[in-house]
Amino acid sequence: ETGVTQTPRHLVMGMTNKKSLKCEQHLGHNAMYWYKQSAKKPLELMFVYNFKEQTENNSVPSRFSPECPNSSHLFLHLHTLQPEDSALYLCASSQEVGTQETQYFGPGTRLLVL
Amino acid sequence: SQQGEEDPQALSIQEGENATMNCSYKTSINNLQWYRQNSGRGLVHLILIRSNEREKHSGRLRVTLDTSKKSSSLLITASRAADTASYFCVTGGYGNKLVFGAGTILRVKS
Numbered sequence: 001e002t003g004v005t006q007t008p009r010h011l012v013m014g015m016t017n018k019k020s021l022k023c024e025q026h027l028g029h030n031a032m033y034w035y036k037q038s039a040k041k042p043l044e045l046m047f048v049y050n051f052k053e054q055t056e057n058n059s060v061p062s063r064f065s066p067e068c069p070n071s072s073h074l075f076l077h078l079h080t081l082q083p084e085d086s087a088l089y090l091c092a093s094s095q096e097v098g099t100q101e102t103q104y105f106g107p108g109t110r111l112l113v114l
Numbered sequence: 115s116q117q118g119e120e121d122p123q124a125l126s127i128q129e130g131e132n133a134t135m136n137c138s139y140k141t142s143i144n145n146l147q148w149y150r151q152n153s154g155r156g157l158v159h160l161i162l163i164r165s166n167e168r169e170k171h172s173g174r175l176r177v178t179l180d181t182s183k184k185s186s187s188l189l190i191t192a193s194r195a196a197d198t199a200s201y202f203c204v205t206g207g208y209g210n211k212l213v214f215g216a217g218t219i220l221r222v223k224s
Contacts, residue, residue, distance in 0.1 A: 002156065043157075043202070043214040056211065090156055100144050100206030105156035 003027040006091050006106035013081065014114050021076040021109045023091030029104070031097040032074040034066060035090040037108070043090070049074060050097040081113045118146070118186075118203035118215035126221045133190040135218040137203030138183075146179060147204040148188050151217070157202065160188075195224040 004025045013019050025032065034046040048056035049068040063085075065077040074091055088110050092103040121136045139146070145164045149157040163170045163179045163186065170177045176189040190197055200217040 002158065004156070006156075040216075042216050045211060048211070088154060092157075100147075100212070102147065102159045102162060103157075103212060104159070105149075107156040108154070110154065 002104045002106065004091060004093055004104050004106035006089075006109050008109060009107065010110045010112075012112045012114065013078070015081060015083070017081075018077070018079040020078065021089055021091075021111075023074040023076075023106055025072055025074075025091075025093040025104070025106075027093055027095075027104060029093040029095050030071050031094045032068060032071070033092040033094075033103065034074065034076055035092065037088040037090060039087075047076075048097060055097060078111075081111075083113050086111055086113045118205050118213065120201070120203050120215045120218040122218060123216070124219040124221070126223065127193055129193060129195055129222055129224045131193055131222075133193050133197070133220055133222070135188045135201050135203075135220070137186045137188070137215065139186075139203070139205045140184065143181075143205050145206060146177075146186050147206075147212070148175075148177060148186075149202045149204055149214075151200045151202065153199070160201075190220075193220075193222045195222050198222045 007022045032049045036044045046060045047066045052068045067075040088108045090108045091106040094101045094103045118137045118139045147162045148160045151157045161172045163177050174191045179186045202217045203215045204212045
């Protein structure tokens with residue numbers, strides 16, 4: 001295991017639902033990330049947090065709302081999603097932001113929006 | 115964009131054979147990383163090679179880097195069925211923004 005856990009592993013939701021994805025890292029890292037992986041597309045960076053502060057929002061629609069209460073936990077709140085948002089959502093962490101360090105990934109949440 | 119582009123897109127080999135995957139990128143880098151992803155799971159870091167290094171080994175993995183050609187290769191020797199996965203070449207962009215290529219899908223047949 002990489003030291004990064006994600007829950008739930010699978011999620012099915014309707015377009016009017018509100019749900020949250022959770023990520024926790026046990027590595028003592030200061031930076032955390034959300035990525036989206038859609039079928040046959042490269043991994044897309046969504047958000048970056050450094051010491052709980054958001055440092056990057058990669059033009060993500062407002063129906064995705066991240067939250068980072070502390071350096072070990074990261075949430076992605078979902079509301080009024082679209083079917084095209086169905087994807088594998090991956091959380092990652094690294095020691096710091098600003099250097100090209102190794103990122104440690106969680107197993108992902110497979111999301112299906114109906 | 116510094117996006118790494120892997121070649122080939124897919125590779126199928128017999129167990130015991132070697133697998134070679136290539137990556138090209140567009141701009142200067144400080145380092146280049148390779149990650150592996152088993153089907154529908156999270157990514158696992160394999161190896162990092164710095165721009166002042168030309169070759170690096172880790173177990174059955176051998177990575178080369180040619181900064182003059184802006185290319186890298188990943189060699190997996192004596193492949194096993196468990197090596198079946200997608201392999202991504204990853205270059206560092208602004209800050210710690212990693213940019214992933216589309217990946218090479220490797221299938222090792224037993």
